[in-house]
Amino acid sequence: MNKLLATAAVTAALLGLAGTTQSQNKKTLAFVVNGASDFWKAAEAGVKKAQTELPNYTLVFKYPEQASAAIQTRIMDDLVAAGVAGIMVSAVDPKTMGDALNRVGGQVALFTTDSDAPNSKRVAYIGSSNTDAGKQAGQLMLKALPNGGKCMGFVGLPGADNARERIEGVKEAIKGSKIELVDVRADDIDQTRAKRNVEDTITARPEINCMVGFYSYNTPRIYEALKDAGKIGKVTIIGFDEDPITLGGVKDGTIVGTVVQQPYEWGYQGMKDMAKYLEGDKSFIPANKLIIVPTQIIDKSNVDAFWTTLKERQGKK
Incomplete structure (x- = not known):
């Protein structure tokens, strides 16, 4: 009722x-x-x-x-x-x-x-071109893991085109390298479930040394779960989007980088x-009916400038 x-x-x-x-x-x-x-x-x-x-x-x-x-x-x-x-x-x-x-x-x-x-x-x-964004995340992975690694991905809606294309872009970028995207865990945009997926991975998959957050809130949940487990700095983190926790991690070096839209x-x-x-x-x-707004890699070198612009647009100080 x-x-x-x-x-x-x-x-x-x-x-x-x-x-x-x-x-x-x-x-x-x-x-x-x-x-x-x-x-x-x-x-x-x-x-x-x-x-x-x-x-x-x-x-x-x-x-x-x-x-x-x-x-x-x-x-x-x-x-x-x-x-x-x-x-x-x-x-x-x-x-x-x-x-x-x-x-x-x-x-x-x-x-x-x-x-x-x-x-x-x-x-x-x-x-965005989510395929291109995925390739950019793959570039971050290749740079951060020159000797290879086993990565777990986390996403909200695996059936959505943005998720599927980002995952495909990552796989294309790391193809032929020693980096493997082992699996992608879904949470249906449930914040509690998102963090639990990370916690379960930490417990059940100790070989995972890289985690990728494909949706904006996934990277903060990765960060929080790793921090609770005392594993910040021991697992490479790659993110998407510009959550404040993500940008803070990029700034202090605990998150390699994030691909922002x-x-x-x-x-x-x-x-x-x-x-x-x-x-x-x-x-x-355009003829293909796709109006693409470019994505950008944010790392420690440009995070401060990006964050300043973001706050200005949102009317924050």
Whole structure:
């Protein structure tokens, strides 16, 4: 009953929002993420910046209660029912959400980010090349482990394209070397489970001397579990994204490096591009419908400069 009431309340609020914006001749654009993670704060900051430059639109940012394809689909359906004009989404599981994404894409302008759904009715993808990001992580592994090593990977949603492509990129980069990605443990964006996966690996796989966190929160959970076990400095850590714990580890040398994306640009550029599209301008969409925002390797040499820029964009001191 509580879930039904909560859903009804969300729908009512969205319908009220749509009525207000329509009365002001404003269209609503929504950014829907795949789970509650600090990673998305930068994208949210980008959306807020875009709002200052799009006075004729109302921009909303939606976090699902949990990383569930069903919940994310419900949020998008509610937004469509409320009259939004466009949705940008990081799909929880593009392969199982095909019908839902096509239904949404048939009614509003649908863009994907972070994890693409190329077989859906999406207009375009705006985000990283996750394969290239995986290759960059592989480069960090090769540099840090010149004599080889056995690595365990940790990820949230193994079925999502971003996870699969990052893993494939790592494997391609380390192919032919003495480094092996032994396995990848999944956690469905459950923070407790993410740390437990690392703890289980420490206990059951003592030969593992390298750990790779494929999602933003995975590297902090690796760091915490290794610290609790007294193994910081004994296991090589490679990360993705810019969690403060990850950046702190890069700064003090306990984490080799991290491959960062630009979620701020996804939010900022994505909302502006969606508005262009709705206004009839499709010139920014390439033939392959992939708008790639480059990733970057952050190590001890450039972490301070990167962190300063990140804080400025998020309005932090």
